[in-house]
Amino acid sequence: MLNLKHHGATTGVTGSCHELTVGTHGILIDCGLFQGQDTGVGANARDLAIDFPVDHIRALVVTHVHIDHVGRIPYLLAAGFEGPIICSEPSAVMLPEILEDALRIGFTRDRKLIGQVLSLIRSRLVPVPYGQWHDVLDERSNGHEFSLRVRLQRAGHILGSAYVECDTRADGRDERIVFSGDLGAEHSPLLPPPASPERADRLIIESTYGDRHHEGxxxxxxxxxxxxxxxxxxxxxxxxxxxxxxxxxxxxxxxxxxxxxxxxxxxxxxxxxxxxxxxxxxxxxxxxxxxxxxxxxxxxxxxxxxxxxxxxxxxxxxxxxxxxxxxxxxxxxxxxxxxxxxxxxxxxxxxxxxxxxxxxxxxxxxxxxxxxxxxxxxxxxxxxxxxxxxxxxxxxxxxxxxxxxxxxxxxxxxxxxxxxxxxxSAHADQADLCRFIDGIPVAPQEIRIVHGDTDVKQRFYNLLQEKGYGNVVIPC
The missing domain is CATH 3.40.50.10890 (Rossmann fold)
Known part of the structure; x- marks a missing residue:
């Protein structure tokens, strides 16, 4: 009754889009643009169109406003998504700005149309303070109980960036699923580094620099x-x-x-x-x-x-x-x-x-x-x-x-x-990623590695295996 799907960031470092379904409804974590070599699946308007059902999606949760995490939001709206866009307070300020630029460059130069899209996006924004739970769904029908709430924590990647904690309940079973989004390096200027989550039964983690170490x-x-x-x-x-x-x-x-x-x-x-x-x-x-x-x-x-x-x-x-x-x-x-x-x-x-x-x-x-x-x-x-x-x-x-x-x-x-x-780099390096995982008090039952080049993900996978993490998966 709980399902995880990945609609991007599985064959490269861009196009982040992940789906978490609890019962018959779910949420999306990010809806990003494909860039570079990844544009084999996102090079034009036809390919950018959302190619998965969205009728059951209750909310979009945005980890941060880089274009490879938010660039397909206009296409998501065009596909019929009518739910809220949940994000941190700084991201709520920045998201319309970054999407205005993306719309002008890759969508249309019609200022009236751009204004209408941005007005719609602003009306959907739900800014949530860091560390505060936000209820997304709570359903009881035919003897079944399903609920989902989310909490944003500082990710240290860019201003407003967050990793997402999802508390789920399905037929009496509680589970916490954590999506890392993009994590920042420990000693980046301006922003505090991310702290490890207090719990993560399943962890979906980025691996952009999972095979190397940054300079101090x-x-x-x-x-x-x-x-x-x-x-x-x-x-x-x-x-x-x-x-x-x-x-x-x-x-x-x-x-x-x-x-x-x-x-x-x-x-x-x-x-x-x-x-x-x-x-x-x-x-x-x-x-x-x-x-x-x-x-x-x-x-x-x-x-x-x-x-x-x-x-x-x-x-x-x-x-x-x-x-x-x-x-x-x-x-x-x-x-x-x-x-x-x-x-x-x-x-x-x-x-x-x-x-x-x-x-x-x-x-x-x-x-x-x-x-x-x-x-x-x-x-x-x-x-x-x-x-x-x-x-x-x-x-x-x-x-x-x-x-x-x-x-x-x-x-x-x-x-x-x-x-x-x-x-x-805005991204955590291998040591930062390991520090984030190792800091979780009880090791995750499953770790999914996304958002990385194929060889990088494999090397990070090998490292986690060597460190004793059991159920490590690289989604296709």
């Missing part, structure tokens, strides 16, 4: 500074393909800290020496956020300070502005964006540019890459996961060998230096 906080901050100093030495631009929610804000937080600590230190610059002028000091370095969506979410992050961690609030209380410091420039207008690309490509002025999208599969970063990948003065710094089949994965793979990448149907040679700092 201090180590990656030091390496970030080293990479930036080396990259800026020859008078080029550092391009950071940044996800609008999470990574952009964390990087700004770290850059503000570097400038605060080293503001009067000069940046090494061969270009400045050759031109007979002094190099810039850190506090003169311009940091550009060229993404209207990232800028908007940075504003939302600032407005939601009560959800920041203690370290971040201590900086605010000391009079610092981690997400709105003096050296920060935001570009919103498209014409200003094009002028910035042209100016930086020609001038050789040291600059750090954060632009979407994070996997280089669209957005303003593509224009920068087209103009700058072929110039060895420039650098590209990846700080987030690059899904197979995306330009970002190709640049990361072939860039160090001066290969090429296809952007908008054309090949571009990669002469820019390529760097990667895995510690700034």
């Amino acid at each position: 906080r201090e180590g990656r901050r030091h390496r970030l500074r080293q990479i930036l100093e080396h990259a800026l030495e020859d008078g080029g631009t550092v391009l950071v393909p940044a996800f609008s929610i999470g990574r952009t804000q964390e990087l700004l937080y770290e850059l503000e800290d570097i400038i605060h600590a080293h503001g009067d230190h000069r940046l090494p610059s061969r270009a400045a020496v050759a031109a007979g002028r002094s190099s810039l000091i850190w506090s003169d370095l311009e940091i550009v956020v060229d993404s209207p969506l990232a800028a908007e979410f940075t504003r939302i992050y600032r407005d939601l300070k009560p959800f920041w961690d203690e370290e971040a609030m201590a900086r605010v209380n000391a009079g610092r502005h981690p997400l709105s410091f003096e050296q920060l420039t935001v570009i919103n207008d498209h014409e200003d964006h094009l002028r910035a690309v042209d100016y930086l490509a020609r001038s050789g002025r040291p600059c750090i540019v954060l632009a979407g999208s994070g996997m280089c599969a669209g957005g303003r970063i593509v224009n920068y890459l087209k103009r700058m990948l072929g110039d060895e003065r420039n650098d590209v710094l990846f700080v987030g996961y690059q899904a197979a089949g995306t330009p970002g994965r190709d640049i990361l793979t072939y860039g160090p060998r001066q290969g090429w990448v296809e952007l908008d149907g054309e090949r571009y040679t990669i002469r820019a230096a390529i760097h990667k700092i895995s510690g700034y």
